[in-house]
Amino acid sequence: MIDLRIADWRAWAPGLESAEAWQAWANAPWAPAEQGEQPDCSFLPAMQRRRLSRMARIALHVAWPLCGDDEQLPLVFASRHGETTRTYAILGDVADRQPLSPTQFGLSVHNAIAGQWSILRGQRGESTAIAGEADTFEHAMLEAATLIDQGAPAVIVVMTEERPPEAYADWIDDVPFTYAVALRVGASRPDAGAASHWQLQLSGRTTQADHTDWPFALDFVRALHRPAASLMHTWKTRQWIWQRNP
């Protein structure tokens, strides 16, 4: 059993940016249409923004306000599929026997966004980049719990997926739209609102996966809007049970 204190959170999806928009989405969720929308990340000078991919902008946008400039906090970056748009573009250049862009190639690793966070925020501590299966979110939260157990006052967790290029349609069926969720797990910032307390439990089981209507990180966002909630999320032999404590 793991205790998790969610001190604060932010989420982004096309057309869903404000707390009010997420409240409305939580009440009656829908899949927003998208045409490459991305946050402007105007908190960064243009020269620092220019190498940020769409996913990087979205991830930084949600994580940015959760960490104070005076804090050093570990980061857990989680994405099951990573930057499929970039990967596909690079593979296209390989197939066409074109030289690869050094910038694109250099950033085509799963921990690139964690590295950009570290540089842009001056964060010198641990960072972890996770690509799990359909329960990537739970693995990210487990990682956060272990970091807190090792003494971190709080951990920033970012879970993000980008709608993949059409070529991946036969393989990736769990990203109905691009999204990111950032959570501050552990101690709150001084000016923060109320935290919520959760217990996460893993029990072994061998059944088919439960079908979830939305990516689980977004189901969790819905649950954050309810005073009491319990969620069950099964993938292969792993059954995760989430319980919100009063």
Add this chain to the structure above:
Amino acid sequence: MNDLQRDIAQLIIDTLSLEDIEVSDITPNMPLFGEGLGLDSIDALELALALQKRFDIQIASDSRDARQHFANVASLASFVEAQRAACAS
């Protein structure tokens, strides 16, 4: 700036996603790296690739003169012209 210099300045802006800079902000003798435009070593690699594609020239990666060629837009334009002449002959 002459046409080639302007082309190169635009290529730098497009290739390196310098979204808040325009061609008119770049002068022929403005340093591209460090001081001046503030580009870095990854930009140099990216720019070399873009110049090769755009102007159909070869840039040896171990060229000792690379630092001088990449100093500013004027030196890049001279370099591109020299390479084009060399490739054409």
